[in-house]
Amino acid sequence: MTSASAPRDLRAELDTLTTEAFRPELAEIDQLPTLDLARLMNGEDAFVPSAVAARLPEIAAAVDAVAARMARGGRLIYAGAGTAGRLGVLDAAECPPTFATDPGQVVGLVAGGPEAVVTSVEGAEDSAALARADLDALTLTPQDTVVGVSASGRTPYAVGAVRHARAAGALTVGLSCNPGSALAAAAEHGIEVVVGPELLTGSTRLKAGTAQKLVLNMLSTITMIRLGKTYGNLMVDVRASNDKLRARSRRIVALATDADEDAVDRALTAADGEAKTAILMLLADVDGPTAAKLLSGADGHLRAALKNAAR
Structure with a gap:
């Protein structure tokens, strides 16, 4: 392939792609009112x-x-x-x-x-x-x-x-x-x-x-x-690295356990901020090291760890 023919060959290839196709019915969209353009784009996205x-x-x-x-x-x-x-x-x-x-x-x-x-x-x-x-x-x-x-x-x-x-x-x-x-x-x-x-x-x-x-x-x-990174629709493996995520972590533990705010804070402190560990501590009534061991034995799956704790 010569340098002169390469662009022509690539253009021919692009002509076959649906993502590159020209739509003549849209040839004058630059003359539409802004709201009509927004509606048009929104309709495209809906597909x-x-x-x-x-x-x-x-x-x-x-x-x-x-x-x-x-x-x-x-x-x-x-x-x-x-x-x-x-x-x-x-x-x-x-x-x-x-x-x-x-x-x-x-x-x-x-x-x-x-x-x-x-x-x-x-x-x-x-x-x-x-x-x-x-x-x-x-x-x-x-x-x-x-x-x-x-x-x-x-x-x-x-x-x-x-x-x-x-x-x-x-x-x-x-x-x-x-x-x-x-x-x-x-x-x-x-x-x-x-x-x-x-x-x-x-x-x-x-x-x-x-x-x-x-x-x-x-x-x-x-x-x-x-992989067990969630519990239901809760992000129990969230990494609490800022104030927003720390607040989210507390909320996740509360939603999963129905525990009060003080109990949530105590569990998170004992769990070094790990929401999944704190949830297991509260739901299975175990201490931090036991919860961590149960999670390790269940490959990080909280539901499996809860079942093992109940045996």
Whole structure:
């Protein structure tokens, strides 16, 4: 392929993607009143949840596979470029405060490195070799999961990450917004959320980005539920690292136990601020060390620890 033909070939490839399609009926939206534009965008966004709903079986299968590997000590690693990569970084960054995961348990890789989170790093998304190097720096194991994220489903960085991870024996998931994508084909679990052409032609930070965010929310959140990071719909592994989270932790313990404020505070103090331990202390009427031992024996699952305490 010559340098002159490469742009033409890429343009032809983009012409086949639903996320890049031009919508002639929207050719004059710049002349609409602002409120009409807002209504139009809102209507576009309303389509996204139904597109995600169509892929729920694939999402659930991926979650179960991810959770099984993470239960054995594996990591969840997102890899993408541009908006897709930034969404993975965002999801990974939210896991430690929400679920008390170690920073290395859920990792977001974006083509071009940390600098690319806030600015464009030209050419990084075109490099499969860069993806391989980024993954090699993490020393992949067969217990890890790599999720390639790309709206087009063709981004070399995301596709390269998935292919390299699969060759290393890691679990792979390919999340894209086009049918028949190279990314989904490269992964063991392909998830293609087809949201159609964007309001602004090719601007996949819009519907495609929203769809990716919804799926990433599911992948991490439901995985953490499966791993025992919640009790019902309470974030019992919340890491109380600031005043708001300390207040939330006290509220979580109170909601789970119906204990009064003084009892909650005493339990949290004895549990070194760990909400899950405090809840077990109050519900099973045990001391802190016993609660910690019960939780360790139940792999951190509060319901299982409660059953063991009742025996």
